[in-house]
Amino acid sequence: MKVLIIGTGYVGTTTALLFCEMGHDVTGLDLDESKLSMLKSGKLPFYEPGIEDLLKKHLNNGTITFTNNVQTAVKENDVIYICVGTPESKDGSADLSYVKSVAESIGRYINRYKLIVTKSTVPVGTAKQVTQWILASQIKSIPFEVASNPEFLREGSALQDALHPDRVILGTSSHKATLLLKELYKNLTCPLIETSPSAAEMIKYAANSFLALKISYINELGRLCDKLGIDINEVSKGMGLDHRIGNSFLEAGIGYGGSCFPKDVNALIQIANTYQSDLSILNTATQVNQTQPLYFFEKIKENTGDLNHKKVAVLGLSFKPHTDDVRETRSLFIIDYLKKAGAQVHTHDPIVNISLESTVQNATIEETVRDAEAVIICTDWPQYKEADWNDLKDMMKQAVIFDGRNMLDRDKMRSMGYKYYGVGR
Ligand SMILES: NC(=O)c1ccc[n+]([C@@H]2O[C@H](COP(=O)([O-])OP(=O)(O)OC[C@H]3O[C@@H](n4cnc5c(N)ncnc54)[C@H](O)[C@@H]3O)[C@@H](O)[C@H]2O)c1
Numbered sequence: 001m002k003v004l005i006i007g008t009g010y011v012g013t014t015t016a017l018l019f020c021e022m023g024h025d026v027t028g029l030d031l032d033e034s035k036l037s038m039l040k041s042g043k044l045p046f047y048e049p050g051i052e053d054l055l056k057k058h059l060n061n062g063t064i065t066f067t068n069n070v071q072t073a074v075k076e077n078d079v080i081y082i083c084v085g086t087p088e089s090k091d092g093s094a095d096l097s098y099v100k101s102v103a104e105s106i107g108r109y110i111n112r113y114k115l116i117v118t119k120s121t122v123p124v125g126t127a128k129q130v131t132q133w134i135l136a137s138q139i140k141s142i143p144f145e146v147a148s149n150p151e152f153l154r155e156g157s158a159l160q161d162a163l164h165p166d167r168v169i170l171g172t173s174s175h176k177a178t179l180l181l182k183e184l185y186k187n188l189t190c191p192l193i194e195t196s197p198s199a200a201e202m203i204k205y206a207a208n209s210f211l212a213l214k215i216s217y218i219n220e221l222g223r224l225c226d227k228l229g230i231d232i233n234e235v236s237k238g239m240g241l242d243h244r245i246g247n248s249f250l251e252a253g254i255g256y257g258g259s260c261f262p263k264d265v266n267a268l269i270q271i272a273n274t275y276q277s278d279l280s281i282l283n284t285a286t287q288v289n290q291t292q293p294l295y296f297f298e299k300i301k302e303n304t305g306d307l308n309h310k311k312v313a314v315l316g317l318s319f320k321p322h323t324d325d326v327r328e329t330r331s332l333f334i335i336d337y338l339k340k341a342g343a344q345v346h347t348h349d350p351i352v353n354i355s356l357e358s359t360v361q362n363a364t365i366e367e368t369v370r371d372a373e374a375v376i377i378c379t380d381w382p383q384y385k386e387a388d389w390n391d392l393k394d395m396m397k398q399a400v401i402f403d404g405r406n407m408l409d410r411d412k413m414r415s416m417g418y419k420y421y422g423v424g425r
């Protein structure tokens with residue numbers, strides 16, 4: 001099948017390569033020239049393990065091409081995937097302006113039946129809205145259908161998630177569209193769930209919000225565990241072994257960041273507001289998440305005293321390991337609090353390189369922690385687990401560690417002579 005992917009970000013590029021692997025001919029379309037020229041030369045415009053090799057493979061065998069020519073791309077392809085961003089608007093709802101602009105281009109250039117599929121995370125009712133936008137920009141009436149096929153990949157493991165999903169949601173309004181989508185995913189062995197476009201759109205927000213809810217629940221329990229002198233990691237383990245609960249997304253820490261959870265939870269709250277339906281549970285999850293970096297900072301202050309002119313080492317800038325994405329990363333909130341308290345902040349990240357005002361970014365963990373009064377771990381990169389903390393201790397002014405991801409062995413750190421503080425432990 002000939003598939004057009006509009007928007008070659010994390011989701012578009014990964015989806016494009018998945019369909020190449022399934023044996024389809026894929027065109028990636030983007031407006032961003034610099035992104036396109038990188039992709040054409042086999043380089044990824046973002047950091048994501050494993051994807052670049054697959055990109056090179058499919059460029060070499062000609063199954064993937066990249067273009068900025070929307071007219072030709074729309075005309076030549078049978079299935080068109082919309083993978084553009086849906087950022088948060090000021091009121092918390094999803095901003096559909098990129099989706100609208102793509103729908104209008106499709107309407108303008110459509111020349112024969114096409115199946116148009118939203119993979120971007122979009123509010124319930126968007127498939128109908130996209131249909132209206134396409135109809136309004138058509139020059140003559142040409143049949144088409146809009147389906148919803150939301151994406152569940154995670155940054156840092158995008159390829160694995162795309163190649164081995166738990167399920168694929170096919171939200172369509174006709175048997176013809178379902179068959180086309182099944183053909184696209186023909187080599188996957190996971191369940192293919194057939195549903196309506198609206199239910200598919202809801203499933204995506206419901207899944208993300210539930211995972212966010214789990215994280216906020218464990219974080220709020222962690223605050224109580226701090227008071228009770230219980231280790232939240234032990235509580236997570238004990239809870240998670242119950243299959244009905246499951247052990248994933250129960251890691252307490254400084255909260256969830258990234259380009260999805262914060263915006264998608266807010267978008268679902270806005271959808272509920274529109275229909276005068278209450279989703280107060282999500283308001284609470286958001287509030288816990290927003291206050292979690294401050295909660296952790298208070299713990300730092302309580303145990304270090306005055307931070308004015310003191311050097312502190314912040315390890316990890318990305319919102320999670322194995323990505324260079326810093327959107328909504330909790331690290332930046334912690335850094336802001338530290339700077340406001342007068343601390344001299346030194347940072348390290350294995351991949352991210354950003355210049356932050358009044359902050360020194362170092363290339364090595366050693367340089368970062370040298371003469372520091374405290375180390376603060378914000379991202380659970382494996383490099384921080386594997387670091388030689390015995391050696392590092394001798395370089396620091398004070399052997400004090402604040403583990404914002406509960407990733408280190410607390411007892412081992414204490415036996416090395418560190419003062420160790422986690423979240424909820
Ligand atoms: N990042 C993730 O892990 C993830 C996972 C699942 C779902 N999603 C959802 O998928 C969507 C895309 O996310 P992303 O992280 O890939 O975004 P992104 O910002 O990395 O990429 C979006 C791309 O769309 C391009 N674009 C914008 N308008 C365009 C237009 N009119 N024509 C062609 N290209 C255009 C941009 O230049 C950009 O390259 C969002 O709705 C997001 O919520 C993201």
Ligand SMILES: O=c1ccn([C@@H]2O[C@H](COP(=O)(O)OP(=O)(O)O[C@H]3O[C@H](CO)[C@@H](O)[C@H](O)[C@H]3O)[C@@H](O)[C@H]2O)c(=O)[nH]1
Pocket residue numbers: 121151152153154155156208211215248249250251252253254255256257258259260261264319320
């Ligand atoms: O137990 C946990 C698990 C995660 N996190 C944090 O939660 C955030 C999000 O992590 P993760 O879900 O792994 O990354 P994303 O790439 O944002 O993926 C989420 O958002 C995507 C975009 O919608 C979805 O496709 C994925 O299914 C969904 O997991 C990160 O800051 C993590 O540090 C925790 O604090 N505790």
